[in-house]
Amino acid sequence: MIKRLKNKLKHTDDRGSSFVLVIIATTFMCILSAALLMGAFMTYKLKYYKLNSLNNFYEVETALDEIYAGVGAATNEHLYSAYTTTAELVVVYDPATKEYTTIDNDEANDLFKKLFMTGFIADVNYKNIKSVTDTFQSFISNEYDATANPDGIKLDTTNLKLVYTDEAGKTSTQKFLSGKPRTEKESGFQNDKVRTVTFKNVCLKRTVELTGSDAATTSGVYEQSITTDIVLSEPEYNVSFDTSSTANNSFYEYAVLADMGVEVGEDDDTKATDLQIKGNIYAASDYYNKDYNDVSSTKVTGKYDRTSTTKWGSTSESAYSGIFVNGKNSKLTMNSDVIICPGSVAAYNGGQISLSGRSGTVSELWTDNIVIGGKASGSIKASANAYVFDDTELNAEKASLKFTQGNYFGYSYNAQDTRSLNYLRKYGWLATGYKLRSHFSDSAIIVNGKDSTLDLEKLNSLYIAGKSYIEFSKIAASSVAEENKVKTAEDEKDPNKIKVDDNAEYAFTNLTDYSTGQSLDVKTNQLMFLTQWAVIEGSEKTDQDTGITTVELRFPKTLSTDVADATDKNAKIEALYGALRDPDSDDLKVSAIKQTVSGHDYYYLYIEPGEDSNGISNAEKFVETYYDLLGDEHDGEYYTSTLNYNVRNYENFKVKLVLPTQDKINASGAVTAQNKDDSLFLRKSTDTTMDVSKSFESASTSKVFSGILGNKGTDENKKTLNDLKADALKLSGSGTASEEEQTSTFLSYMYINMKDHLSVLNKVDDATKLTQNAWDIVKYTSSSVGYISSYDKDKDTYSYDYSVTPLNNYVNYNYILSNNLTIDKTMGVAADNSAKSVIINSGDVVVGANNNDSSFQGIIIAGGDVRFDNSVKSFRGMIITGAKLIIDHNMTISSDAAFVANFLEQCSESSDENTKLITTNNILKKYDSTKKEGNTEVTGVSISDISYEDILEFQNWKRNVE
DSSP states (O other): OHHHHHHHHHTOOOTTHHHHHHHHHHHHHHHHHHHHHHHHHHHHHHHHHHHHHHHHHHHHHHHHHHHHHHHHHHHHHHHHHHHHHHHHHHEEEETTTTEEESSOHHHHHHHHHHHHHHHHHTOTTTSSHHHHHHHHHHHOTTBOBTTTBTTSBEEEOSSOEEEEEETTSOEEEEEEETTEEEEEEOTTOOGGGEEEEEEEEEEEEEEEEEOOSSTTTTOEEEEEEEEEEEEEEOOOSOBOOOOTTSTTOGGGGEEEEETTOEEEOOSOTTOOEEEEEESEEEEOOSSSSOGGGGSTTTOOOSGGGSOOSSOBTSSHHHHTOEEEEESTTEEEEEEOSEEEEEEEEEEETTOEEEEEOSSSSOEEEEEEEEEEESSSOOEEEEEEEEEESSOEEEOSTTOEEEEEEEEEEEOOOSOOOOOOOHHHHHTTOBOTTOOOOTTTTOOOEEEOSTTEEEEOTTOSEEEEOSOOEEOOSEEEGGGSOGGGBOOSTTGGGOTTOBOOOTTOSEEEOSOOOEEOSEEEEEGGGGGGTBOOOOBOTTOOEEOTTTOOEEEEEEOOGGGGGGBOOTTTHHHHHHHHHGGGBOTTOOSOEEEEEEEEETTEEEEEEOOOSOBOTTSOBHHHHHHHHHHHHHHOEETTEESBOOGGGOGGGOTTOOEEEEOOOGGGEEESSEEEEEOTTSOEEEEOGGGOOOOHHHHHHHHTTSHHHHHHTTSOOHHHHHHHHHHHHHHHTTBTTGGGSOHHHHHHHHHHHHHHHHHHHSSSSOEEOTTTOOEEOHHHHTTOEEETTEEEOOEETTTTEESSOOOOOTHHHHBOHHHHHHTTOEEEEEESOTTTTOOEEEEEESSOEEEOOSSTTSEEEEEEEESSOEEEOTTOOEEEEEEEESSOEEEOSOEEEEOOHHHHHHHHHHHHHOSOHHHHGGGSTTTBTTOOOOOOSSOOSOOSBOGGGOOGGGTEEEEEEEESOO
16 A cells, blocks of 8 residues: 555656746745845935934034024123223222232122123123024024025024023023013012023024935935023132232233244144134234344244245245144134234135134234135134235135124225345245235235135125235146246246246246236136137237236127127127227227246236226226126026126136125225125125225224223223324325225224234333334335335335334343243142243243143243143143244133233242243343232132133033924
8 A cells, every 4th residue: 555655656747846936936035125125225214314314403503502602702791891890890009008909809709790690681682582582593604594595593482481590599581472572580589699591492493305306215304403501600710800910911911922823733634623712812924024033133033044945935834824724623713802913814724713802702803814725615703803904815615704793904905015025035045936916915805716605794894995816926836837847047047937946835927916806806707807819910018117918819700699689789899898909990909918827828808007087997897897798688698698708607616705785895996796696796896885984983992992092981092093093194195095095004004013012002112201103113214295115126125124023022032042042940839730830942842731630831932833742731821932833732722911920920039040030121021020919829710711611501402302
């Protein structure tokens, strides 16, 4: 039986089983593939959602930081206001007892804290829930607007509350109920004893709706919110009101005086530097106006005596020296009442600069240039009254310059290069080919970087006295082809060949820079002037006086084909180019300036200098006509259809221009502005009618400027200002100039004083008590018609010399350098963080921490560069260097007038002669002891070290929870 069964099994038909197995396996693989695809799909979708959520979150967090910083700025202002008021009430000098303080420090601090809290509560921006809402919204740069900015940040006021808490814990709460403000007070609440102010349930939201090609994968609504409380508390610390030793010396308010500039960070993506400077700053260029270094009695550094492989002015660090922040991970925050920078304030290669006041919200910035250059994404954010002698330039792609408040005075208009290059040129240390420029003293604003943002909307006034130039005199060294470089003595005779110095980033040509008719200019506007039309043979000629080479260009017949409306085209072309044609010839030809750069010839339309009866220059009239030609439309199209002509909406060059209203602008040339559709338009100079003189008078009433004038009260300060202006207008011809030009002359005058002795006021001789006119300081010639000057073309020099430095007024560098001083003395104990040091060195110094808390306290005076090693996280005191301050890691630098004065008092009493030396005329020329009987140590925290971060904090921070 079993045998038969086995035989049957042997003969069973198994055909088709393999096919079934394949079907099963294929089905399994399809199911597996589908599962994998679904998994990948869900992963992609989750990552996409997470990416957009994170982006939303960062945007919301940025807005919250802006609100915090805005409240912080107001907090600082009220802290300093309370301190100043308290000091005026408690500090009285009695000659009999030689005592200053009439009430003790504890009583003074009780008054200080009360004044601070009552001052903040009474602030119009924070006094009620409605004001708080409006103020917070004004801080958000990316604010929500249903039409203009639907992807912006929205402040949700549904649960927002303004809560005051008194010393007994009783509260007064303001909130919105059905859209209307309502106040609820607990029984027993005391208005005059508030200890904390809480902005409760501050909620920020951002909602973004995305629509993708595949609705299932990329579409969606992405919403993020952050809810938090911002709590402002009464200061827990006591502040020192012992100001007996400050002697009202503003010199001690300077954290940094660096005669060759401040450098922060480097262009290295692996390194980060975050520097905060609290205190006033003086930082100058390293290569011009340095003639005093050629005389031993006024020399402040030996830096130029050393052999250098790179010539001054040929690298970015030197060309834009002053305050130079380098690298995308480098950041400088300046809380400075006064910044004097006879050089450039430069954010380079992605560097970030933020500046504001210290005792108030607004800084007083005096500088030659403001520059954002190098690699993309550099930024400068300023709360300042800016007085800019030369240009503001946005040269980098994605550059951002924003003024959050203040005024901007680009005040120079004379188109003379007032700098001196004599010292470096004399010894061959200047970059080859460098010469004085025709437009250095011609203040303009230029946007050269695409995707850049210029936001000046919040300015109270915008004055631009100069006009922009297309710079041919300086080019990138990398753009000079090998065959166009000077390599032999014979090459030096060829005017078209260019000498490129070793290690140089820039090379200098013998070309003249080209003037345009605009005060605020965008790079694409150059297309109006640039033309490559055919050159008429034999028309080239060079003016021996100006060095300008001109040619005649044949007017292109094809141009008429670019104009669609035949009835109007000839009139428009004639209006645009007719003024450039030869009036005695019917031939269609125009004059142009020839510029040969790195072997290539470029031709720019030659527009004769001059202006009409309304003061509009010929160049500006040409620009206006050009824009008018582009502005006419026919069936929705511009008459000029060729893309290169349409500079208003150039496809590869997008910019964002946000300007103040027209009544807040005054410009000597046309102002390029922007329509809502991002196309550009031209605002005529005659339409910018702001009163410059009144605008400056208003700016001069700021808290800091009033202090510079002596804080003598409104009437006395105004009289001081008028007396200064009368001195300024002793410059020949200035008395008959326009109001704008007189204001410009006045600002130039005060800038000289600031650079020479750190004050807009005239210099007073310590011995004779006589005042010195600023024009005398820079060696203008006094004549019967006023102060005059002359120019020597052969020597490329002027008869005056702007080579001045405040270091020579305060420090005896001749003694330091001639004696090759090296002093390093410390008082106090590092263990309890009371150590403070005097460092005086004729050369470079690298400073380490002198306290266990990674701080350095003291005074540093050097003839060379000053650096800090990585052990130093904070500095308190004063840094004076005849060379550079170089910072390469995270740290803070704070000035403290009381600390410096008291420390110097201790030094003067020291038995160590090297320590005492700093208080003699051998080092500090103007030191004057104002010793107070008793202890000279500062008790309590210095006002200079107060920061809103100490008393303003986030609480109950929540994400996506309301």
